[in-house]
Amino acid sequence: MTDQRVPVLIAGGGTVGLAAAVFLSGCGVQTLVVETQRGPSPHPRATGISRRTMEMLRAEGLEAAVDAVSIDMVAGLGKVYARTLAETDFTAPNPAAAAAARLDETSPALVRGTCPQHRLDSVLLPAARERGAVVRHSTRLESFTQNDSGVHAVLSDGSVVHADYLIAADGARSEVRGALDIAVSGPGPLGTPMISMLFRADLTPYTGGRTFATCTIDNPEVAGLLVTVDGANEWILHVPSDDSGEGFTAAHCTALIRAAVGDSTVEVEVVSVLPWRPRGQLAEQFRAGRVFLVGDAAHTVPPLGAFGLNTGVADAHNLAWKIAAVIHGWAGTGLLASYEDERRPVAATTLEQAVLRLPDPRLHWETSPEIVAARQEAGVLNAPVVHAGYRYESSAVIGSNPELPSTEDISLVLDGTPGSRLPHRWVHHHEGRMSTLDLVGRELTVLTADDGWAQAAREVAHALSIPLSVHRIALVDTDWTGSVGIHADGAVLVRPDHVIAWRMIDRPTDPRAAMIDALGEVLSLERAENRFAGRIRGR
Known part of the structure; x- marks a missing residue:
């Protein structure tokens, strides 16, 4: 041992x-x-x-x-419905493409x-x-x-x-x-037990080279969900099963896959079969x-x-x-x-x-005015708001406000409120054009357009031995101050996970004292904060 x-x-x-x-x-x-x-x-x-x-x-x-x-879905169809894959209309436009383009404005990530x-x-x-x-x-x-x-x-x-x-x-x-x-x-187990079949087959003769995320198949021989893995040769077919999941032999799975494709002669290699159930x-x-x-x-x-x-x-x-x-x-x-x-x-x-x-998947996928209204009536948040619009309330955030200004528009939700993800803006930096998110490293980060805040933050970080980066952003380069809800002499403190921990709309009389208090609270440094406060304030 x-x-x-x-x-x-x-x-x-x-x-x-x-x-x-x-x-x-x-x-x-x-x-x-x-x-x-x-x-x-x-x-x-x-x-x-x-x-x-x-x-x-x-x-x-x-x-x-x-x-x-x-897998590239830029020209893909997202979610489609068909009797079989061979009968799918791959000429239809992707209704989610416009929404994806709008998301590009709120994130630097591809x-x-x-x-x-x-x-x-x-x-x-x-x-x-x-x-x-x-x-x-x-x-x-x-x-x-x-x-x-x-x-x-x-x-x-x-x-x-x-x-x-x-x-x-x-x-x-x-x-x-x-x-x-x-x-x-x-709620525990939800819906019907399922079987997930990972298989290999060349399906490009049926897709014509176009991609899709999922294709809901419904015909007398099989009802299930065909999922893209690599868009050419690897796929998954989900079908309902009983609790045991027995009987899904390679031969049975091959027959189901061929029925979903709509071609009884397509060559299929079943790689693995896993039972699962939504929970x-x-x-x-x-x-x-x-x-x-x-x-x-x-x-x-x-x-x-x-x-x-x-x-x-x-x-x-x-x-x-x-x-x-x-x-x-x-x-x-x-x-x-x-x-x-x-x-x-x-x-x-x-x-x-x-x-x-679950009762109506269109509430997640679709973007029409009717679906937006239905989402609001059902209390459903638009998907980007779920993924990135949450707001934290804890001892590591000062001044959080959990109320969301919008359930649909993520750009309105990411408004600089403490506890939310730092808004993305392209800014000029000595290393070149960068996203505000790219300025945040593995330490705490202060973003400001004000020299007084920048100097105070550096002094406090040095005195408290806290790794902290300070980025002074020129106002002529960007509208970022408005995006985070501060004035030209304000500042924001950002955590390594891109979350705004604290913001000051204006510069107070003693920015060093304000910075000490904020760091002490966010990092749970009560004793350390008290020990160093006098030394800094006494300068």
Whole structure:
């Protein structure tokens, strides 16, 4: 038996666990990821990646790599309906194209299509390892205990790991959550049990080279959902099944696939068959001491809307910088309480929004005035608002306002309110034209057009030994001050997860004192703030 010391142990090497490793390793925190499977799953689960998720990956320098493995949907059809694939009208325009173009104005991130989960993993796994994370497959977290000094875990190979923190990314049936006796609430199983068939077949003779995200198939032989994996040779067909999922032999699956395609002679290779069922559940706690739940371990969201995977990645992004700040000593341990305070309400809203869409999926996909009115009547938020319009209320945000100014227009929601994502604006910088989001690194960031604020922020950061970047943005270059709701002599403090922690509309008499108070509150540095305040104010 060997002993190993690591700052963060991650149970679960799926997409969210790997994302957590990437984010933590990028912050200079060593991680060990243990995954029970022998290797990355070849079976895609989710396929939709949001612009908000891409913003997080962009910050890690992974946007181009993810784009390279994504399936181009710029000229695609999105969601289509047909009797068979062979009878689908591929000449129709994509009604979502205009909405996607408008989204470009609110984000610098490029999402040109879908990115099946196994393809995203093919980027995250090497990225995590290149940054120093250790990922061990065929390894199970057998048991763990925790105390004031850390987490002590026993792995399936007999080794013992001593970690400061444990992140549970081990899925909807999380053994870590079960060991902590954390209950779940929510609707539970939803709808009919399903079978997911991953198969290979050349379907380009039927698509003519055009792409689609999903095609709902309905004919006397099969009713199901055909999903694009690579747009040419890899596909998934979802069909209803009974609870056992038995009887889906290779021959039976091939017959169903051919019926969905509309060609009884098409050559089909069935790669894998997985039973699944939509589920909606929410953990009563996202944290127990030094253990944190992320992704499906914390919340399981029905697939309609592509919210589940993206919400899980956002969990990891929110948590990583906080753990790093505490480990590196520039934040108090009280900062960690803000993880559950912020992410659990977001997950609850996301779950609610996914369930509200189930009776009428058009509420998610379509953009007509009639559907917009129907969304408002049903209490359904437009998808971009769900993905990026949430607002945090916690000790790590000063002056949050949870009320959304719009349920439809994400550009109105991202208005600079503390607790919301920093609005995207293109600004001139000494390194060239950059997005405001690109100015935010792995430390705190102050954005201002005012010399007084810039000088005060640098002095305070130096005195408190807090990593903080200051960017003075020239007013002639952009309307960014109006976008974040401040005047020319105001400032905003932005967290590493792109969230505005605090803003001052104008410059007060003593900006250094205001900055000290803000940093002390956001980072839970009550004692440190008091210790250094006198020294700075006495200058």
